[in-house]
Amino acid sequence: MRIAVIGASGRVGREVVEVLREQGHEVVAITRSAGVDVYSGAGLGQALNGVEVVIDAANAATTETDAVRDYFRTIARNVQQEALDAGVRRIVVVSIIGIDAFTAGHYAGKLAQEQAYLEGPVPVRILRAAQFHEFTEMMLDWTTQGDTAHVPATRTQLIAARTVAEQLAALAVAESAPDRLEIAGPDELNLAAATAKLAARRGTPLQVEEVLDTSDPNHRAQADGALLPGPGTLIAGPSFEEWLDRHYPA
Ligand SMILES: NC(=O)c1ccc[n+]([C@@H]2O[C@H](COP(=O)([O-])OP(=O)(O)OC[C@H]3O[C@@H](n4cnc5c(N)ncnc54)[C@H](OP(=O)(O)O)[C@@H]3O)[C@@H](O)[C@H]2O)c1
16 A cells, blocks of 8 residues: 655654555655655645555644644645545544643644544544653653753653554554544553653653643643543553663663
8 A cells, every 4th residue: 555654754653654664565755854845735745646545643843832733734734635636545643642631732733633634525533642652752852951851740651652653554554443543551650750760771861850830731731630541542562661671771
């Protein structure tokens, strides 16, 4: 099957590409670096030529609420339009568990993206995932100042990006599959505690502190568990400890 992967060089996108190629599918890798911009639409129509299924694993560069809503909504509309013109059979989108509870930032943008995709003519399958194990790496990159990382208080059920990628690939190729699915890792975790374990393996930063940033409109929902999976969620390993041992051996 000829499958386009938007965000093909990203954390989850590159895993999707690998999984699909291992299964013998032909992958059209879509990124700005490869000359296709799904926000402006430049090169998108040509890239979707002969494509049967699109997987959208793109990310936004901004977290400012209006900008991120505009970004995700626009790419959804562009992809829907070009997919229709190209005769694409379905679109698979990676989204995030619990985003209905959020009115700001990235999560609000993802909700706008889901809605825009669902308004379009091409059938859409949405996989809502928990935060990735790799999210702890992002936390250290984003929040470390000096020798301390400051991680927002968050209850989550981290999952490996590879596991999410395998499910995205399965949803892409299956003739029959649910239109909405949620997937999370095996254990509820405290994000700061998990990030501290990663920092300990890396040897840096020396400290990880949990913070409650009251200037962030999302702080209460994420601290109270709005990002946790509900009943019916697909639960899949590896656990965070197994992932850590594999990628950062002690
Ligand atoms: N990280 C998590 O914990 C998590 C959990 C659940 C769901 N998700 C969702 O998964 C998606 C992917 O996240 P990620 O962390 O894997 O992303 P990422 O590592 O930041 O990668 C983003 C990808 O999108 C491409 N891209 C960005 N803007 C583009 C544009 N205008 N046109 C074409 N390609 C573009 C990038 O390549 P270029 O820069 O070359 O364009 C890159 O390949 C996001 O929508 C996110 O909400 C993430």
